[in-house]
Amino acid sequence: MIQVALDRLTKEECISITEQTYDHIDYIEIGTGVIKEYGMDIIRDFRKRFPDKKIVADMKTCDAGKHETRQALEAGSDITTVMGLSHDQTILDSIQVAEELYKNVLVDLLEVPVERFARLKELGVELVSAHIGKDTQDHSEGNSFEHYGSLSDDFTVFVAGGISPKSVQQSEKLKPDVFIVGGYITNASNPGEASRTMKEVISKR
Template sequence: MIQVALDRLTKEECISITEQTYNHIDYIEIGTGVIKEYGMDIIREFRHRFPYKKIVADMKTCDAGKDETVQALEAGADITTVMGFAHDQTILDSIKIAKELNKRVLVDLLEVPVERFQRLKELGVELVSAHIGKDTQVQAERYSLERYKSLSDDFTVFVAGGISPESVQRFEKLKPDVFIVGGYITSAANPGKASATIKEVIPKT
């Protein structure tokens, strides 16, 4: 499955790209930068405009798990993100609220040490994002994915980090359920065509 990551874009660009890619994507991610620019209103607008797609609010919550999770999910997101390095209580509070609302939490493993993965499982985490950050993607070929190789034994895995048709094979070894695709689609002259192309090369799940 494909999650289009809408970030560092205007609201109008986000809407246009989603409309162009709609038939080829499964999840719409409203990126952290977009949320910082437009707040919860953009989640509400996307819920109204695209009622049949799963919406991920990339809140990157580090603290105040209960409050930020309520904000994102009550605004219309189906999934909100919490950082894996956040305090255990933050993660527990976020999961508790999500379950009460019949929604979900995706835990971002950006810069999270391998030793913490087992603890995340113990906390009840189900969805994780194996994430190579924007600032390190220039070194992506040297950034080992080995640390993530066993995640699929315990979690539903999302992968993110400069994904393109050329890099899909590198991420396949993690057996991901969802490929998060940002710049390859959002920077394309024809986002609809780009989303169709990437859909052809990712494994069918």
């Protein structure tokens, strides 16, 4: 499945790209930067515009788990993100709120040591994002999924960070369920065609 990551874009650009890629994507991610710019209103707007798609609010919550999780989910997102390096209580509180609302939390593993993965499982985490950060994607030491090892036995795995048709195989060891695709689609001259290409590549794995 494909999650289009809408970030560092205007609201109008987010809407246009989603409309162009609609037939080839499964999840719509409202990126952290977009949320900071437009707040919860853009989540509410997307919920109305695209009622048939799963919406992910990339809140990157690292504290105030109850409040921020409720804030994002009640605005209309189906999933909100919480940083895996957060305190255990923040993660527990976020999961509790999500369960009350029959929705989900996606835990971002950015810079999370492998030793913490087992603890995240104990806390009840089900969805994780194996994430190569934007600032490290262009550096050789930070552009590999190898350090994540195997996650699929314990979690539903999303992968993020420079995902393109050429990089799909690099994450194969993780057996990802969802590919989070940002720039390859959002920077394309034809986002619809780019999303179609990604769909084809993923389906042929």
